[in-house]
Amino acid sequence: MAAPLTLLLIVAVTIRAVLFRSSLAELIPERVEVVSPLNAWKRVVEGLALLDLGVSPYAGDVFHETPLIIYFFHFVIDYAEIVFMVMTRLVGCVFLLQFRKQKYALEAERYPLDCLELIRTPKEMYYIPLKVAMFYLLNPFTILSCVAKSTCGLNNAVIALFILCTVKGSSLMSAIFLALATYQSIYPLTLFAPALLYLLQRLYIPVNWQRSSFWLFTTQYTFMYLGSLCVMVCLSFFLLSSWDFLSSVYGFILSVPDLTPNIGLFWYFFAEMFEHFRLFFICVFQINVFFYTIPLSIKLKEHPIFLIFMQIAIISIFKSYPTVGDIALYMAFLPAWNHLYRFLRNIFLVSVVLLACSALFPVLWHLWIYAGSANSNFYYAITLLFNVAQILLVSDYFYAYLRREHHLTHGLYLKRKDGSEATLVLK
């Protein structure tokens, strides 16, 4: 395992180093698909400059990162490229570690005999971590995001560490990293439910409202989470001695004042909207991210890791300033679900659409901004298509997962009552 991993890391670092030195390094950070107002490196530099001058970095409405990030970069500004490379490598390695152990206990249970082919062999399991790392490190989206020095890489690293700690069963570290991720960009809040479910599962505590042990652990975890979140927010306050950052970071994320085009769904909609509907629709759009947590948690309460995947995907689709770096995070999970491959129905369609859209983004941007011959509708049409494809992808995986579970309990070859072969239909 070590040799291919080393090779992979060397290849990944080489690609990034070459791109950092090439002329593309100036072009990529300007692409709206790769950086958002939240995580653009240019803005971080601006914030640092303001900080050095003794002005609040949030003065001037350019910088929207959290105070901890700016102090972090304050120390490592000279090594920014290295930091970004290390961060991406970190994510890769973390992904590598986390899929080692999980999922085995689940599948050792007794299922009908003909399901044997559905259960992954240890050999297959062995390569999954490597595949995950490869999918993340060599994904063009991750590479672009890294070369643009988007701070999105940092957020991804925090989330990956959170998943690692959760999978390892360390509830304190899990809570701390979850709090850090939430502190960074609010949305990972929804990962609270799957993390809790997973830790409960690990401790063999059933999800049962009447049991005191359930409540005890939930309270404990919630307390750890809120406590560390509180510490971080207070720390930020003491670092800057002002509460400016709350409105400048979280207000900025939630109320979406910056309508620069990106690959998300917000910008066009709110650019077109009458001002007095704005608040209402912002609530509607933002609730989208959080809303799916409840039904998904109920449906997938036995499978928290899959739930984490679903939540991360939903966040990256519906968040207010998505970039390709967010997409790369959930795409890294896909090799972990390669046992669902045979149940996927639209994977061809979806991957073709995703591919075509990724190629069309720069083309339509060129036509709109440089040539002036197309307009924003062209670009938004592609954004919309891209997001529809992502939603189809995620729902396809969801369906395949449920379908596999169904087959695991009911047998692979279903029979109708009269003995003929039956097929499952989703209605």
Place this chain on the structure above:
Amino acid sequence: MGLLSDPNRRRALTKLLTRLNAPICVMCYLAGVAWFMGLAFEPFTLRTYMSENAMGSTMVEERFPAGERALATGREFAAHKKKVGGMPVDWLVKTMQSRGLEVFTQSFTRKLPFPDENKERYMVRGTNVYGILRAPRAPRTEALVLSAPCSEGNNNNQAVGLLLGLAQYFRSQIHWAKDIIFLVNEHDLIGMQAWLEGYHHTNTTGGDWSPLQGRGGSIQAALSLELSSDVITSLDLVLEGLNGQLPNLDLANLFYAFCQKIGVLCTIQGKLQRNDWDTTSGYSHAAQTMMLMVLKQASGRPWGDHGLFLRYHIEAASIRGINSFRQYKTDTTTIGRLLEGMYRKLNNLLERLHQSYFFYLMPSLSRFVSIGYYMPAFGLLAVILLLRALDLWVQLGASPPGTEDGVAGGVQPSSPGVLSILTPVVISHMTGVALYTLPILSQEMAVQHFPVSETEAVVLTAIAIYTAGLALPHNTHRLLQGEGTEEGWRVLKLVALLYLAVLLGCTALINFSLGFILALSLVPIAAFITPHTPKALSAAIMVLLSPGCTLLYCVFVFQELQETPVSLQDGWMLFLSVISQGILDHALYGSLVYPLLALLIYPCWLLLWNILFWK
């Protein structure tokens, strides 16, 4: 969503698509071609109309009186030009100053990557002279440009004369709300490139020019004037710019409206408009006009000096005076009035021209086909690639997971190694990179060792590398261990099909004509190539439909359509010069056609070639 989730219906649809795949593809191809040809049929096209309010409803009077004087100035200019043996800078500066303009000059030098044999230039050194008429009625934030090239020999003297005459006349008027810049550029596009880059403080292609001393506001529109005789029979409008970009249709409408008003014969692609659309000859006339436009647009080069303005988001067109042996003659005063009217209307603009279409084809000057009408022709061709890809995808899975119900069972076939797919892809692209870089890099060496000129060396190296690429499949296989599997070529073909589809789609969005012509030649081979077809025949067809040969046909068709048919020998020479022009256009102005063909389309074709010789 029923179609996507109900396995039975999906299976039926998939079965239908796979069983009828070939007939559907053939139908789509024929329908695509028929649709395209139908675009020239008048009932299917729209009549042009002025969309811009600021130009539509206002009245202007044209009173330019001084055509004769302009011609006299033109003759004076010609005399000075002959005396100096190039651009008479001092005379121009003095004359423009005497007409009350703020005059500035800009000098530029440019070394071409290799000698341009068509225009016989290598080291280019020149000067642009421009005068600014400051707007008396408004803050000077916007500008219009009227340019005339100072060409070699006896060409375009009348254009410069008329430009100076108009400058004098405009100076005496008080309507102007925008600065008007009168520009005389030397060495046509190279001078124009230098001036535009100087004006906008950019340097995209590494030219060497002195900075501009004076500027007007942001340029809203520009016209480039080419007149070579004292009287003309018709005016030709040239729209195609760099990379196939077109100006807003309103600019063409404006020109057409004034030609109608003043009574000047006007043409597009040198073809007059005809009224007998319901006859065969009428239809073929419109089709020829449209095909000419398609070919010109596909070439991606600027077809007049206006072509470079479009890059800066400035609507521009060239107006070319044509003197043929017709009875009906127009004098310079009338042309002056026409230009005056157009500038008066452009002067009324409140914002940039944006109301009308940017994507259009014109079968005649009063008719146009918009993007919504012509895109289906391309879509029908592109869908063939997707259908074939779907078919392959279904074949690839023994239990095809993407299309049928997962339960159908069967062992997953061992997928072919990533390496066997990656190797041809990488090698093809390396060949593409060689085709892109080597011709210019190796010209010196070629000149030393072979009895050829630099230009020939570049073109012949390009052709040599292009041909050498055909030998690749054998080399690719030597690199690979083991036999290529049946699976292997299917996966490779799937990759090639999707790659081609995305590539052509993106190309067609930026430059419809180029995308359509490439699709026309590449889609049939991409759709039906397999290792099992008869080798010799398929190889011949593939070579005949390769991008290089397509270019050759385009040269012949273009000459045929322009009613100047050439012999095979001349056609070949023309083909060589077209290649050198393409490389030069890329190096000088940043035209994208050559890199697109060399770096993307050609490797894609090589992938298909690889499939044919799959072992």
